Amino acid sequence: xxxxxxxxxxxxxxxxxxxxxxxxxxxxxxxxxxxxxxxxxxxxxxxxxxxxxxxxxxxxxxxxxxxxxxxxxxxxxxxxxxxxxxxxxxxxxxxxxxxxxxxx
Numbered sequence: 239x240x241x242x243x244x245x246x247x248x249x250x251x252x253x254x255x256x257x258x259x260x261x262x263x264x265x266x267x268x269x270x271x272x273x274x275x276x277x278x279x280x281x282x283x284x285x286x287x288x289x290x291x292x293x294x295x296x297x298x299x300x301x302x303x304x305x306x307x308x309x310x311x312x313x314x315x316x317x318x319x320x321x322x323x324x325x326x327x328x329x330x331x332x333x334x335x336x337x338x339x340x341x342x
Contacts, residue, residue, distance in 0.1 A: 280336060284323045290316050297324070297335060305335040314340055 285299030295307040297316070305326055316322065316338065325337040 287320050305333045
């Protein structure tokens with residue numbers, strides 16, 4: 239009689255660890271996938287405009303940060319010497335500005 243319970247317990251034990259292995263693998267995959275999303279997050283930089291060229295769609299801040307502006311960019315009245323906050327993300331080796339706001 240005892241052998242029946244031992245075999246049943248062994249099978250439950252094996253199923254438990256098989257399920258646990260699947261859950262741990264799924265959790266690890268989810269963690270790795272979420273890490274790549276974090277790298278794509280929008281970054282913010284605040285500084286003073288050193289140069290702004292609406293024709294070339296470029297903006298350079300006093301700290302040397304250079305940004306490419308998208309074709310859909312609408313100039314809020316940017317002028318050299320004005321303090322701005324740039325929301326941007328990397329596209330290859332270029333910093334592409336998604337938004338530029340004048341800071342008072």
